[in-house]
Amino acid sequence: MKPLVKIENLTCAYDKIPVLENVNLEVNERDFLGVIGPNGGGKTTLLKAILGLLKPVKGKIVFGSDLQGRKKPIGYLPQVRHIDKKFPITVFDVVLSGSIMNGIYRPSAEERQKAEQLLVEMGILDIRHKAIGELSGGQMQRVFLCRALLSDPKLLILDEPDTFVDNRFEGELYEKLRALNKEIAIILVSHDVGTISTYVKTIACVNKSLHYHPSNIITQEQLEGYNCPIQVITHGEVPHTVLQYHHH
Numbered sequence: 001m002k003p004l005v006k007i008e009n010l011t012c013a014y015d016k017i018p019v020l021e022n023v024n025l026e027v028n029e030r031d032f033l034g035v036i037g038p039n040g041g042g043k044t045t046l047l048k049a050i051l052g053l054l055k056p057v058k059g060k061i062v063f064g065s066d067l068q069g070r071k072k073p074i075g076y077l078p079q080v081r082h083i084d085k086k087f088p089i090t091v092f093d094v095v096l097s098g099s100i101m102n103g104i105y106r107p108s109a110e111e112r113q114k115a116e117q118l119l120v121e122m123g124i125l126d127i128r129h130k131a132i133g134e135l136s137g138g139q140m141q142r143v144f145l146c147r148a149l150l151s152d153p154k155l156l157i158l159d160e161p162d163t164f165v166d167n168r169f170e171g172e173l174y175e176k177l178r179a180l181n182k183e184i185a186i187i188l189v190s191h192d193v194g195t196i197s198t199y200v201k202t203i204a205c206v207n208k209s210l211h212y213h214p215s216n217i218i219t220q221e222q223l224e225g226y227n228c229p230i231q232v233i234t235h236g237e238v239p240h241t242v243l244q245y246h247h248h
């Protein structure tokens, strides 16, 4: 099977200071990769490099044929920490902004139809005329997810979609991602270990370098060995194993 994305010896830097070094990673069809690591470890930088928003200093990123020749093959839900509550844009227009390519905003009739369909699927069609600043955190992330899915991507990249979100919606959001994962590959950055252990299939621990784990089980010793501290929550019988599959 040809990978959707193959990253080889990737090094990225800001002002000549490297934040990612010699990173290798493959993302295949229907992968659900959780990306964890400390603040400032380089998670968002990795996503930006994959999206072509940041030019690597060294190494290369090769895309499989499934990601080529499409208008927007990768959907992106960026990290949103602050939102200008007064910014005058409606929910519907935020979703349609997912069609912007090379700075050109000219949504087609199909894209408008798709936007409406996604809002229905996400249960938020009734708020389509509301200004984005009027929404709850959960509603806002749903809108951003619709935006990321507008182009029918083969790969969906999400950077902390659980920000601003309450527990109930968090569960709904991840169930939605699980359903999407039947068709498309997902890369998810999250600080929430419960999420990582319950929903993702594999894990990448990013702290300047990248350590890949081909399962969603990871031990505390591994995390310490990789200098990849995260909040430790234990479940089940094995007290030193974290990120194990579990039900609440």
Ligand SMILES: Nc1ncnc2c1ncn2[C@@H]1O[C@H](COP(=O)(O)OP(=O)(O)OP(=O)(O)O)[C@@H](O)[C@H]1O
Pocket (backbone or CB within 6 Å): 014, 015, 019, 037, 038, 039, 040, 041, 042, 043, 044, 045, 046
């Ligand atoms: N545009 C930029 N210019 C200069 N330095 C940057 C820039 N963006 C990120 N950095 C630095 O690069 C490092 C990695 O940042 P990055 O945002 O990739 O980390 P992260 O793992 O996503 O962190 P967090 O968990 O806080 O979101 C940090 O030290 C950060 O300060």
